[in-house]
Amino acid sequence: MHRGWKYWRHLLLGAYLWAGTVLAAPPVASARLILVHGRIYTVDPSAPWAQALAVAGDRIQAVGADADVLRFKGPATRVIDLKGRLVTPGLIDSHVHFTDGGRYLMNVALRDAGTMAELETRITRYAAEHPHADWIQGEGWSYGYPDLPNGEFHKEILDRVSAGHPVFLDSSMAHAAWVNSAALRRAGITRATPNPAGGEIVRDAAGEPTGWLKEDAAIRLVQDKLPRPTAAETRAALLAAIHEANRLGLTRVDSAGGDYAALPALTRLEREGALTLRVSVADWIEPPGLTPAHLRALEAARARNRGNRLFCCVAKFIMDGVIESHTAYLPGGYADKPSETGMRFFEPQAYTHAVRELNAHGFQVYTHAIGDGAIKLALDAYAAATAGARNRIEHAEMPDPEDIPRFGANGVIASMQPLMIYPRDE
Numbered sequence: 001m002h003r004g005w006k007y008w009r010h011l012l013l014g015a016y017l018w019a020g021t022v023l024a025a026p027p028v029a030s031a032r033l034i035l036v037h038g039r040i041y042t043v044d045p046s047a048p049w050a051q052a053l054a055v056a057g058d059r060i061q062a063v064g065a066d067a068d069v070l071r072f073k074g075p076a077t078r079v080i081d082l083k084g085r086l087v088t089p090g091l092i093d094s095h096v097h098f099t100d101g102g103r104y105l106m107n108v109a110l111r112d113a114g115t116m117a118e119l120e121t122r123i124t125r126y127a128a129e130h131p132h133a134d135w136i137q138g139e140g141w142s143y144g145y146p147d148l149p150n151g152e153f154h155k156e157i158l159d160r161v162s163a164g165h166p167v168f169l170d171s172s173m174a175h176a177a178w179v180n181s182a183a184l185r186r187a188g189i190t191r192a193t194p195n196p197a198g199g200e201i202v203r204d205a206a207g208e209p210t211g212w213l214k215e216d217a218a219i220r221l222v223q224d225k226l227p228r229p230t231a232a233e234t235r236a237a238l239l240a241a242i243h244e245a246n247r248l249g250l251t252r253v254d255s256a257g258g259d260y261a262a263l264p265a266l267t268r269l270e271r272e273g274a275l276t277l278r279v280s281v282a283d284w285i286e287p288p289g290l291t292p293a294h295l296r297a298l299e300a301a302r303a304r305n306r307g308n309r310l311f312c313c314v315a316k317f318i319m320d321g322v323i324e325s326h327t328a329y330l331p332g333g334y335a336d337k338p339s340e341t342g343m344r345f346f347e348p349q350a351y352t353h354a355v356r357e358l359n360a361h362g363f364q365v366y367t368h369a370i371g372d373g374a375i376k377l378a379l380d381a382y383a384a385a386t387a388g389a390r391n392r393i394e395h396a397e398m399p400d401p402e403d404i405p406r407f408g409a410n411g412v413i414a415s416m417q418p419l420m421i422y423p424r425d426e
Helices: 066-072 098-104 116-129 155-161 181-187 215-223 231-247 260-271 292-304 348-360 372-384 401-409
Strands: 033-036 039-041 052-056 059-064 078-081 086-088 091-096 136-141 167-171 176-179 200-203 209-214 250-255 278-284 310-318 365-369 392-395 413-415
Touching (some): 033 066, 052 066, 059 066, 098 231, 098 260, 116 155, 155 181, 167 215, 176 181, 176 215, 181 209, 181 215, 209 215, 260 278, 260 310, 292 310, 348 372, 365 372, 372 392, 372 401
Parallel strands (some): 039 086, 365 392, 392 413
Antiparallel strands (some): 033 052, 176 209, 200 209
């Protein structure tokens, strides 16, 4: 959940605006809410601005001048004077990990920490405030701290500030983790532990694990030792995420993975009226590829979740890693390390087959692809799949210039995030 919106001073309205003509005849029903004296942007080229807006139920009832819209005022209508503030259609965040975003708000939040010193202060404070916690968990560290010793994320830094607790800190990119010595011991990771396929345990010159873990296969060695969230904790995380989304003016979020397991909790929140925005949920497709059983499970989940605000399912692949840890797939090598080409997590044939199957069964596909090699593979698979599927490439940071026209030619959405391009500003 990105926090940059906190600097906005105008009001964000969670609805699509209708800029139709206000009827002169008395309204059939009184408005529930009327906003007056505002600058309302309607997104209608023929009448882009209005002063007032009326809401009946959960629909826009009228948009127009103050005097015209106030005709819809009834005895129970709430009227808000905007005093010239801006109203826009609700915002959509097209790439979130919603449940994790809620947990971020309750754990050690590091996204806006600008230095290692600040990061250490936050962990020290959390350890003091939670002396009986088993683990310290957090998220949001970046790669560009000016006071990062030797450019390394070392377990010894966390050992000093963790008061003996095992520590697990996910990176802002979610493609690396940083843990301390106690966490490595819990996971049984030693110098003799081999790198798992598709991951790296970073080691020092003597071969000892440093506490820096790259990519999911290595991260899971520790992550699987964390206590599983209870149903109550998952609900609390979702409610925190919903509240934050509402505060920022978001009316829809598209989950890009990690929320499929929370579908039962999201369904209950929708039934209770507590899901106050639309949520589209994606499920991970793991290497080596899609299985018939997984496809049937997605179809069953889609049939169960046909609510007004909850949508399932999208299929999500992770094709490569990230630039910052040299795990994005760049077949031509990295400028600073030409011998390194990153990681590719799916074989092209299995991936292309999976995309075809999913599209043929009506599922949209998201593919995390950052390096030019990964982007090219995704574009190739999408070109061979169902036309008009509107598949997406997530992040798309380093495309081959020759591949850029293929996005438009094949109707592929480039789902890009400025936050990924400037990780120092995280």
